[in-house]
Amino acid sequence: MKIPLSWLRDFVELNESVEELRETLDDLGLVVEGIEYVGEGLEDVVVARVDEIRAIEGADRVRLVVVDAGEGPLEIVCGATNFELGNYVPLAPVGAVLPGGFAIGERKMRGVTSHGMLCSSRELGLDDDHQGLMILDDLITPKVGEGLLEALSLTPDVVFDISVEGNRPDAWSVQGVARDLATRFARSLKEPALAVPTSASESATVAAVAIDAPDLCGRFTVSVLQKVHVGPSPAWIAQRLQAAGMRPISNVVDASNYVMLELGQPTHPYDAQHVSQRTLRARRARTGENLETLDGVIRPLAMAGRGLGDTGEDCVIVDGDDRVLGLAGIMGGASSEISASTTEVLLEAAYFDPMSIARSSKRHGLRSEASNRFERGVDPELALRAAARFVELLKESVPELEWLSNPLDVRGVVPTPPTVELRDGDIAKTLGVELSDNDVTSILDGLGFSVRREQSSLVVTPPSARLDVRSGAAGRADVIEEIARLYGYGRLPRRTPTWPEPGGLTARQKLRRRVRDIIVDLGVIEAWTPTLVSDEDFELLHAELERVRITNPLASDESVLRATMLTGLVTAWSRNVERGVGDVVLGEIGTVFTHPLSSAQARVTKGGAGGRVTLELPHEKERVTVIFGRPEDDARVAVAFWTVLAERLGLQDVVVRSVSDEPAGMHPTRTGAIVDRVSGAVIGYVGEVDSALVENVSPSLRGRRVGVLDLDFDVLSDPALAVRKSELADVPSRFPSAVFDLALVTPRTVHALDLAYELGSLSELIESVKLFDVYEGENLPEGTRSLAYSIRLSSMERTLSESEVNAERERLIARAAALGAQLR
Amino acid sequence: MTTSPLENLHEETAQLLARIESLDSIDALVEAEPFIIGKRSVLSTMQKSLGGLEPDARRDAGAQLQEARRNVEDALSRRRAHLAELARRTQLEKDRLDLGDVVVSSVRWPATTGHASLVASTQRELEDVFVAMGFTVSDGPEVESDWYNFEALNIPPAHPARGMWDTFYVELGEPETVVLRTHTSPTQIHLMESAVATSSLPIHSVMPGRCFRRDTPDARHLATFHQIEGLVVDRGITFADLAGVIETFTQAYFGTDISSRLRPAYFPFTEPSAEFEVTCTICRGEGCRTCSHTGWIELGGCGVLDPAVLSAVGIDGDEWSGFAFGFGIDRCAQMRHQIADMRALIENDVRFLEQFS
Numbered sequence A: 001m002k003i004p005l006s007w008l009r010d011f012v013e014l015n016e017s018v019e020e021l022r023e024t025l026d027d028l029g030l031v032v033e034g035i036e037y038v039g040e041g042l043e044d045v046v047v048a049r050v051d052e053i054r055a056i057e058g059a060d061r062v063r064l065v066v067v068d069a070g071e072g073p074l075e076i077v078c079g080a081t082n083f084e085l086g087n088y089v090p091l092a093p094v095g096a097v098l099p100g101g102f103a104i105g106e107r108k109m110r111g112v113t114s115h116g117m118l119c120s121s122r123e124l125g126l127d128d129d130h131q132g133l134m135i136l137d138d139l140i141t142p143k144v145g146e147g148l149l150e151a152l153s154l155t156p157d158v159v160f161d162i163s164v165e166g167n168r169p170d171a172w173s174v175q176g177v178a179r180d181l182a183t184r185f186a187r188s189l190k191e192p193a194l195a196v197p198t199s200a201s202e203s204a205t206v207a208a209v210a211i212d213a214p215d216l217c218g219r220f221t222v223s224v225l226q227k228v229h230v231g232p233s234p235a236w237i238a239q240r241l242q243a244a245g246m247r248p249i250s251n252v253v254d255a256s257n258y259v260m261l262e263l264g265q266p267t268h269p270y271d272a273q274h275v276s277q278r279t280l281r282a283r284r285a286r287t288g289e290n291l292e293t294l295d296g297v298i299r300p301l302a303m304a305g306r307g308l309g310d311t312g313e314d315c316v317i318v319d320g321d322d323r324v325l326g327l328a329g330i331m332g333g334a335s336s337e338i339s340a341s342t343t344e345v346l347l348e349a350a351y352f353d354p355m356s357i358a359r360s361s362k363r364h365g366l367r368s369e370a371s372n373r374f375e376r377g378v379d380p381e382l383a384l385r386a387a388a389r390f391v392e393l394l395k396e397s398v399p400e401l402e403w404l405s406n407p408l409d410v411r412g413v414v415p416t417p418p419t420v421e422l423r424d425g426d427i428a429k430t431l432g433v434e435l436s437d438n439d440v441t442s443i444l445d446g447l448g449f450s451v452r453r454e455q456s457s458l459v460v461t462p463p464s465a466r467l468d469v470r471s472g473a474a475g476r477a478d479v480i481e482e483i484a485r486l487y488g489y490g491r492l493p494r495r496t497p498t499w500p501e502p503g504g505l506t507a508r509q510k511l512r513r514r515v516r517d518i519i520v521d522l523g524v525i526e527a528w529t530p531t532l533v534s535d536e537d538f539e540l541l542h543a544e545l546e547r548v549r550i551t552n553p554l555a556s557d558e559s560v561l562r563a564t565m566l567t568g569l570v571t572a573w574s575r576n577v578e579r580g581v582g583d584v585v586l587g588e589i590g591t592v593f594t595h596p597l598s599s600a601q602a603r604v605t606k607g608g609a610g611g612r613v614t615l616e617l618p619h620e621k622e623r624v625t626v627i628f629g630r631p632e633d634d635a636r637v638a639v640a641f642w643t644v645l646a647e648r649l650g651l652q653d654v655v656v657r658s659v660s661d662e663p664a665g666m667h668p669t670r671t672g673a674i675v676d677r678v679s680g681a682v683i684g685y686v687g688e689v690d691s692a693l694v695e696n697v698s699p700s701l702r703g704r705r706v707g708v709l710d711l712d713f714d715v716l717s718d719p720a721l722a723v724r725k726s727e728l729a730d731v732p733s734r735f736p737s738a739v740f741d742l743a744l745v746t747p748r749t750v751h752a753l754d755l756a757y758e759l760g761s762l763s764e765l766i767e768s769v770k771l772f773d774v775y776e777g778e779n780l781p782e783g784t785r786s787l788a789y790s791i792r793l794s795s796m797e798r799t800l801s802e803s804e805v806n807a808e809r810e811r812l813i814a815r816a817a818a819l820g821a822q823l824r
Numbered sequence B: 001m002t003t004s005p006l007e008n009l010h011e012e013t014a015q016l017l018a019r020i021e022s023l024d025s026i027d028a029l030v031e032a033e034p035f036i037i038g039k040r041s042v043l044s045t046m047q048k049s050l051g052g053l054e055p056d057a058r059r060d061a062g063a064q065l066q067e068a069r070r071n072v073e074d075a076l077s078r079r080r081a082h083l084a085e086l087a088r089r090t091q092l093e094k095d096r097l098d099l100g101d102v103v104v105s106s107v108r109w110p111a112t113t114g115h116a117s118l119v120a121s122t123q124r125e126l127e128d129v130f131v132a133m134g135f136t137v138s139d140g141p142e143v144e145s146d147w148y149n150f151e152a153l154n155i156p157p158a159h160p161a162r163g164m165w166d167t168f169y170v171e172l173g174e175p176e177t178v179v180l181r182t183h184t185s186p187t188q189i190h191l192m193e194s195a196v197a198t199s200s201l202p203i204h205s206v207m208p209g210r211c212f213r214r215d216t217p218d219a220r221h222l223a224t225f226h227q228i229e230g231l232v233v234d235r236g237i238t239f240a241d242l243a244g245v246i247e248t249f250t251q252a253y254f255g256t257d258i259s260s261r262l263r264p265a266y267f268p269f270t271e272p273s274a275e276f277e278v279t280c281t282i283c284r285g286e287g288c289r290t291c292s293h294t295g296w297i298e299l300g301g302c303g304v305l306d307p308a309v310l311s312a313v314g315i316d317g318d319e320w321s322g323f324a325f326g327f328g329i330d331r332c333a334q335m336r337h338q339i340a341d342m343r344a345l346i347e348n349d350v351r352f353l354e355q356f357s
């Protein structure tokens, strides 16, 4: 919202510097997003008359213009063509500095010297018009040589661009902002000049108003204005509107906009001649009705919208023939618009239900200055004051204007201001400091709240404009916020609280950190791949799965929630290969999603209006996915990586077993499941990326082996599923160990690690069993390979004798044989 | 001539189909293709010979030929798929590796330097600051219902305030009931609900996580981003505690020469609400372009818990009070490392990722 400082000064005395005002506004929560200086740099610009226009030889874009600015003929080179002999235009003489610091000097062009510059209104910073020179003839009674600022009765002004928070409908006006400043500075807030009805005729004898939908329209006032003459606004009104970012249109429309900016009440003027029976009614739109809005679009009304709880309700204004004139509070219709021939005006000033305006405006995609205000809540008691202000302003250009007495005023349902009881101690309980009654009362007084002291509380009633103040405990919070805001947040105390409960991370969070630390130590570069993926990427691996789809994606290739991070990582890796930096291991710890229809673990939660609907949400799984993209990397590297990680995480008993039901995206013959032998849970998969995926993502990487490790963090972080070693320490024997190797010809159906574990658990004396070689060769029976283990034996009590070692060796061989493995 | 140019169509087609079935490799298929279906095929020769026929006869013959061609093409593409699958199977069998047999000690592991993601390490650092102040850390889901993301936070359906968040809706349930969380605040509601259910108030927790807003990414914003949110519900908690926690955090994270200030703002779930700003870390408060010469940079929002939020989760506002605050993790990273374009965070260019430890 743009507010000229001069306008604020109509309401409150302000002698502070612009910078001080900016800081104060910020501190009041009225954040200044920009400051413009209007009329600055125009001090030297004067009114000049065009006396001669001559072509310049060899130039077709510029002409020589001779003007008189009071000191005899001046030759100016000018590119504009929108003026004629005798027109009055602004001249920036040599030495002037225009807005933006543009200094005017003598310039020689095409052999002619230009002694200044004739200006457009944009060059003067007055508006955006750059069609040609600013022609002054129609705006003023021009006098050659007069200063432009004087001629336009323009005072240089400062315009604050203020962002008003959604809970401050009252502040969305010049007076509202002025009220905050007046309260903060403890100054008085002035009232604007208001007209009173001038005609003895009763409004009701001429016009009628009714509310058929009292829940949608809480108040409807209509003022009847006669002897209207539509023309331009006085310059000062036009300039204020422009400074506030609105284009002047005509005195009637401008007065309406001015009142809205000044007081916050949108009004709507109708040409009375086009309102049948001079009757206005507010009612619900019916299905099948249409309205042609001022923007020329024909809009079907009362169509249920897609938004939650939107039943398609529209409040419309109709005339005596039940013809729809406008979408209440949002936009008028074309039929009853003010025109040059309008002589009688019906001025609507109303209160509409904020929620219904919000829904209609969203559904029709129509936003206007009026709807923005109504949907936040306009003061229901402001209507007639706004009408009086409107009349006062219009009388400036139409002195003979008649306002019929007793304007029409009907009411529907209007929110009643709550009574809020501020118990002694409530302020301290919220703000941490007790404020004096005096401080509190002067702040609330300034804001228009009424305050009454009771035995042990202050009874506070907000003004009708403060629709944001609720009742009960919430209302107390609202009032306390206002007190704190005006008192100044910076003046409130600070205290760093302490509590006896310890802080810290959960076991799962600690494990996540540990996993991240270890994999990064091992060489993983952590990536951040998209959560939202394209249908094509989703289908690469999960064409058969239900997908969790976004209703309103930003782009079609970001419309589905990922079911895996593998595709994203392979894509990220391939881009790095293209950049020539793909010799890396990439990983990500993140969430993947399964549609409730494809998951046995859909999350059931409450939703919908009031949380009364039971919803099934996607199952969110946390995974740790790593791909190994260095030139020599393959499944073996991934297994080695996993083995180190498992060891570092202290997993007690995990093995990698080849599988035939590998997950999508994993290589069908080079993938193993990571199984916890104790719980039987699958912790994840390790191996290679399916060559088809690599090729699909990047055809140029066809045939490149990429290792992969994909862990289910939900399983990994569950100690019942991923069982960890005992924390108890195992002190090694002080006696020397006996070490020997066993090479065992073993069927492929027996896993090497399973066999190692079986052998290792055979007796107390076995310290460790480690696989150190796998031999596959011709001289071994079909379907077998030779596994070489290094066995370490020791005892806590003694050095083992050779016979003990041999006996143990025989038992191991026998045990292996029982499992199908023969000594080689 | 009395013989139809298509006299032998049936036999020719059968021969072609048989020939297709006999192709035993992709290479053979590629080699044979022009003779089966291309310009040099018998079908193409027949096609050319139709020119001499009467229009009606030509149409009939053309249709027959078309069907034959379709059959042959189908057979060819089935064969191609079959051979490709066969080739893939053969290759897969050749590749077969029993991962249970990998001898880890013999695997070559080139020395490679890893790097944690900037977002993850920033998040950890922020968590650590709060943990040291006595906070726990809580995680929450990324897909939420409108109840948790909005209504329990005092943002009812169709409330204009919902427009403050550009929401991605998920196609589940009634329209606009399932969303990608637009902030980490729903985790607050989960925490409070479960604390009420298990009678385990007070709460002192921070909630980091990924959030989503339907906002076209630019140098300063990403549609996917990370927030950290704090929640305290305890006895006797006031705005002064909030201001104190923000200040302690600011000094602990940004340094003791950086301080914080609060400015009135509006959030439906807190009242009083505030934006919090910290001393500009670029100019250390002197004023520069980054801070629009104010010396301050806006970091996040905060406030005293709105009584409507407490009552939505069933907490007695006379006994308990609290505050919440939230700000961007990515934004902290951006501030500290002066990242000119946030999109670098999601491009996964190794040359960017490698810069952070």
Ligand SMILES: [Zn+2]
Pocket: B280, B281, B282, B283, B284, B285, B286, B287, B288, B289, B290, B291, B292, B293, B295, B296
């Ligand atoms: Zn700065």
